[in-house]
Amino acid sequence: MRIVHSETTKARRARTELDGGQLVPPWECPERVDMILAGLRQAGFTEVVAPAEHGLAPVLAVHDAYYVEFLASCWDDWRALGREGEAIAWIWPTRTMPGRRIPRCVDGRLGHYALGADTAICAGTFEAAMASKDVALSALAHVLTDGGPAFGLCRPPGHHAAVDQFGGYCFFNNAAVAAQRALESGLSRVAILDVDFHHGNGTQQIFEARSDVLFVSIHGDPMTCFPYFMGHADEVGEGDGAGYTVNYPLPEGTGAEVWFHVLEAAKARIAEAGCELLIVSLGVDTFEGDPISAFRLAGDDFLEMGRRLAGAGLPTLFLMEGGYAVAEIGTNVANVLTGFEQ
Ligand code: Q9C
Numbered sequence: 001m002r003i004v005h006s007e008t009t010k011a012r013r014a015r016t017e018l019d020g021g022q023l024v025p026p027w028e029c030p031e032r033v034d035m036i037l038a039g040l041r042q043a044g045f046t047e048v049v050a051p052a053e054h055g056l057a058p059v060l061a062v063h064d065a066y067y068v069e070f071l072a073s074c075w076d077d078w079r080a081l082g083r084e085g086e087a088i089a090w091i092w093p094t095r096t097m098p099g100r101r102i103p104r105c106v107d108g109r110l111g112h113y114a115l116g117a118d119t120a121i122c123a124g125t126f127e128a129a130m131a132s133k134d135v136a137l138s139a140l141a142h143v144l145t146d147g148g149p150a151f152g153l154c155r156p157p158g159h160h161a162a163v164d165q166f167g168g169y170c171f172f173n174n175a176a177v178a179a180q181r182a183l184e185s186g187l188s189r190v191a192i193l194d195v196d197f198h199h200g201n202g203t204q205q206i207f208e209a210r211s212d213v214l215f216v217s218i219h220g221d222p223m224t225c226f227p228y229f230m231g232h233a234d235e236v237g238e239g240d241g242a243g244y245t246v247n248y249p250l251p252e253g254t255g256a257e258v259w260f261h262v263l264e265a266a267k268a269r270i271a272e273a274g275c276e277l278l279i280v281s282l283g284v285d286t287f288e289g290d291p292i293s294a295f296r297l298a299g300d301d302f303l304e305m306g307r308r309l310a311g312a313g314l315p316t317l318f319l320m321e322g323g324y325a326v327a328e329i330g331t332n333v334a335n336v337l338t339g340f341e342q
């Protein structure tokens with residue numbers, strides 16, 4: 001298993017997250033990275049390589065250029081207004097006020113480009129997002145050239161980031177950037193299996209109308225779980241993409257038995273679609289101890305998850321998404337990778 005990590009992924013250290021009406025220290029913190037590295041080391045994954053720089057072209061292949069420009073300049077624009085706090089969106093185009101122009105002021109631009117108020121932009125956010133997609137792309141390069149599996153320790157995560165929106169702690173959609181690059185290197189169809197507790201709304205939106213990326217997600221039912229407005233079972237893709245989006249929303253409290261049963265259905269769909277690469281959006285916030293999620297997988301279940309993912313029999317790229325039980329995140333991630341190699 002090739003492990004790819006960049007210290008620059010820790011350049012984002014936000015102070016605030018709007019949570020329950022209060023500004024709290026963000027759940028998505030740089031300590032997650034160190035705990036994952038420690039867990040991997042302890043499990044015998046001792047060789048960790050730094051990514052190459054891949055530039056912006058692979059990002060612009062899936063994201064809007066004005067959106068990327070916004071992310072690059074937002075913090076400076078915010079600071080130029082003399083703001084004390086971090087850049088948090090607070091007004092949006094809505095159902096009754098759609099908004100047909102992109103405002104000039106950073107407050108309006110934040111509303112245009114944010115999908116939630118949970119994710120503050122701060123110094124280092126853009127740099128960390130750049131490093132995160134470089135980690136994904138270098139891990140992908142290993143899978144494509146070597147054939148063996150790779151784990152990209154992406155941070156910030158990516159699966160909530162849409163073509164031109166950030167939120168849910170995500171800025172660049174690392175899995176989407178990697179999938180698009182894989183297609184451009186000659187593959188015909190790629191599967192993205194999203195096992196994070198939260199629905200990967202961004203990944204779905206990016207590939208919704210396409211059949212060359214199969215998006216399959218197992219997640220908390222959006223009737224009660226973030227991101228609330230996407231991820232229902234009747235969202236199956238549009239036009240050419242009809243049948244290439246597959247959503248398995250599950251109730252809060254779902255445990256291993258049901259979860260693994262659904263995983264087998266997801267694997268069957270991936271096999272049927274004739275995918276040449278499996279990208280796993282690996283959130284471990286399905287863990288029973290996760291502070292902001294509601295599934296009940298135990299630590300050992302992540303070993304089983306890895307074994308069953310290996311059973312798909314495809315070249316596999318693991319990309320880190322969520323997981324907020326910081327004390328256990330390292331062993332949970334290491335368990336997936338260990339199980340995969342058994
Ligand atoms: N402050 C990922 O797992 N926030 N994102 C809920 C409100 C949204 C999770 C708490 C959770 C996003 C990549």
Ligand code: ZN
Nearest residue numbers: 196197198322
């Ligand atoms: Zn998540």
